[in-house]
Structures are given as structure tokens and as C-alpha cells.
Amino acid sequence: MTRLTPFNIVSLTLGFAFLYIPMLVLVVYSFNSSKLVTVWAGFSTKWYGELFRNEAFLEAAWVTVKVGFFSSTLATILGTMAAYTLVRRARFPGRTLFSGMIYAPLVMPEVITGLSLLLLFIAIGLDRGVLTIVLAHTTFSMCYVSVVVSSRLVTFNQSLEEAALDLGCTPFEAFRAVTLPIILPAVAAGWLLAFTLSLDDLVIASFTAGPSATTLPIKVFSSVRLGVSPEINALSTIIIGLVTIGVVTASLVSKRAISRRAAEERAAET
């Protein structure tokens, strides 16, 4: 289907304009020297300076990165194990419950997940802070990781693992030497997804964070509730910039990998 009709061109143009104009507006107005975010008063980078002098924001950013790193690493380990179980073990007691618990958090409204975890932490008397946010984030993001990893696990041939076992590997050695390298791209993608989900989460973090730990989304939310602020525009621009660099690099790398594989296949055929 390579015939673009005028209708297609119009809908693509309008569609992408709709997706990108609001973000562009944020970026442009972050360089506005006026405090009034709707009046353009000349180019300035002063809001970036203000942002980096704002200790509360910096501290919240640090907490967010810490939580993101620990929760996504834990989620990747647990999620990979869960994916292995889902794909490689057809039958064990409680399998239905297990797969239900993997898929349910993906569609569970955040307010319910947050509320239920908070009630658990209170019931067992765990003080709310960085630890409880990490536990909460790990729980929902391990489910995303296991979906990503299991989609890779189903496509590869189990006989490779069996060969390793026949050659005298222990099951764990076979997993480490054969399975893990093959699923590694999916594991890495899962980690990245878990990390992003953790950085982005407001609702679950608000329920599970204590006064001692505030994440960046909580901070941003309480500040934008009062209205638009140029500092938040500057922060948004930094985030949009980082994500753009990350996504563009990732797609260039995967494009190169695909064309290299195609070239290798052509070379193998001749």
C-alpha cells in the first residue's frame, strides 16, 4: 500500500501536528524570559538556571533516579524469571493464578494499585519512604518486563537449551550460557521500559511515598496544580530532549542491526 491519497497526507500531517505541537510549545516557552508563560518577552535561559538552583527539585530528581534504578533492576530479574516460568513450564500447581497475577497489574487502575500497596505497608508497619516506592514500582513493572521477555522467549528454539543440558550443563549454566544471551535484547528493553515507567509514575508513588521521600513527578504535580510555571517548562524540555536522543539513537541502532543482518544474509546466500 504505497499510494498516499490526499486524505492520507492530510490526516498524517494533522495527526503529527496534534501530537507534537503541545510539546513544541513547552520547549519554546521554556526559553521565554517572561514569568507569564503565555506572553513572549524575548529569549532567555534563566529558567534553566532557576531549575538547577532549586534544591527541592534536584533532591526529588535524585530520589526518582534511585528508585527507578533499583526498581527496574529488581523488576527485570523478577520479570525475566516470571517470563521463563510462563513460557517454559506448561504445568505447575497454581499456574492460572500466576499468569493472572502477571497480567492483572497491567490493566489495574493505578489508584487501586497504589491504595492497596499503601494499605499493605501500613498493615505490616513498614515506614513509607524510598524502600516502599521501590517495592511498589517493582511489583507493577515486573509484569511489563515479563510480557516483553516472554514475547522473545516464545520465538526461540528450546532445543538449544536441551543441547546444552545434554552436553552436561546444569540447568542454571544452560540458562546463563544459552538462554540469557539470546533473550538479552528483550531483557534490556524490559529494563528500559521498567525504568521509564518508574520515572513517570505519579499516582502509585503518591500513595506509597512518605514525607521523607518525594519523587520528581510528585513535586511537579504539586507545583503545576497551582498553574503553569516556566521552571516546569524548562524541566519538561530537558526530559523531552533526553527522551528524543534516547529514542532516536535506539531506532538508529536497531535500523543498522537490521540492515547488517540483511547484508550478512545476502553474503551467506552468494
Next chain:
Amino acid sequence: MKRVFTAIPYLWLLGLFLVPFLIVLKISLSDAAIAIPPYMPTLDLSEGWAGLTSFLSELDMENFVFLTEDDLYWKAYLSSLKIAVLSTLLTLAVGLPIAYGMARAPEDWRPTLMMLVILPFWTSFLIRVYAWMGILSNEGLLNQLLISIGLISDPLVILNTNTAVYIGIVYTYLPFMILPIYASLERMDPSLLEAAEDLGCSRLTAFWIVTLPLARPGVIAGCFLVFIPAMGEFVIPSLLGGSSTLMIGKVLWEEFFSNRDWPVAGAVAIILLLILIVPIVLFQRQQAKAEAGH
């Protein structure tokens, strides 16, 4: 090793997903109390069996009865349902032409177009909602634009109304609609459309009888992916909606944080889940069917 790989995530999910959920269920059947924690009864295992039976006998459906009697809650559920359904349809109306255009674009454009759809999804949800606050406000860019081209003379009040909530939901969930529809249209054979046109169909009829049925699995998946989270949405109504915007996610939040009525918050959560279970089960069944079809 397989046992270990099963046991660790299993125990984790039991402890941090199932048990918390049972606690919500239990608290929704308790009564609010001025105590720490602010509800009663609390289970005292040291009293043994007698403690358990007296605990169970004090649980009741009072909070659920309360929810049916106070029309705030009914209105909030109904208005969430209305907002979620309407914004899902709006997202479909916006997303379908984009996905269709992407599927018809030259093959070497497609990875770039895909990336352009995915990129907003990786940027912060909160920021994408926030972006509209500056655009839709009374002195915002949209009003400035409309006034400067002379379309209106007084600013339109959009921010803090339900209209802003619809715009916010369509905007933030659009990638979830586009991607599944695009995935099902991408594999479509162009000669099918040519055949339909050769047989005398107009382009519009061809779209209606050839393209749409092919897009159906993607359309269904996209609608579920928008509807389910939109129903429990909290951030969008609290930033873009006004005081008259009733959505159940916001009610639950306020019940918990402002009123500190945990048992009612628990009951609100349980009913929200009961409402969502039907679409969630339908969605999982449809996904399983789609997987089996491959």
C-alpha cells in the same frame, strides 16, 4: 532451577499484589474509626479462633450501602463511564485515519513514522497533560490564536471543563490507539483494495468493506487500551478538569487523602474494579484469540 524461577516471582506477587488486594477488600467491609489505622475491626490473631470469628462478625456491607445511598458516587461512576466511552470513540476517530495513513505510506517511511508515534509515549505522561494547561487556559495560546484571526472576540473557557478532559485523554492515549490499528493494517494486501475498486467500489466503499474489517482486531485492542485506563484516570481530571468534573479516580483519591475515610475508599476501589472486570476479561480473551490466530 525451574522451581526457584517460579517460586520467587510467585511469592513476590502473592505478597505485593494479592495480599494487598485482599486487604482492600477487608477494609471496604470495615467501619471507619478515629484510630491508627483509621478503621475497625482489626484482626487480632493472638486471641485465636475467637478473635477470628468476632473479627468476621464485625465485617459488613455498610460502606457499599453508603455508596448506593449517596448519589455523589453514582454520578461519579456514571460520569467516568461516559467520559471514558466518549473519549475512546474520539481517540478512535482521531487515531484511525493516522494509522491508515501510516499503513499506506512508503515502506521506508514507516519506521520513522512508528518512532514518531512511540516517542511521546516515552516522555512523561504528566508533562504531556501539563502542556495543555498552557494551551487551553483563558489567556492561553489557543485563545490568543482564535482571537488574533478574529474568529472569536472573548476567550473560550476550555481549561477546567470536561472538554479539556476529553482533549487530554485523546492526546495522551492516542499512541495506544494508533499502534494496534497500524499493526493490523500494515499486513494488508494493497491488491485487495485495487480489486474492490476494479469491481466498481468507490474508494469510500472500498475502505468500508475491505479496510475496516481488516483493521477490526486493532480497533478492538486500541479501544480497550484507551477505555480501561481512562476509566480510572486521576491526573487528567485533576489538572485539566474543573470542580464539576466528576471522575471516580479523583473521588477515590480525595476520599483517601482528604477525607481519610479508608473504608469508603476501599469500597469505591472494589466497585471500580467490578466495573472494569468485564472489559478486562473481554480484552484478555480477544488477545488470546488474536495470538491463537497467528
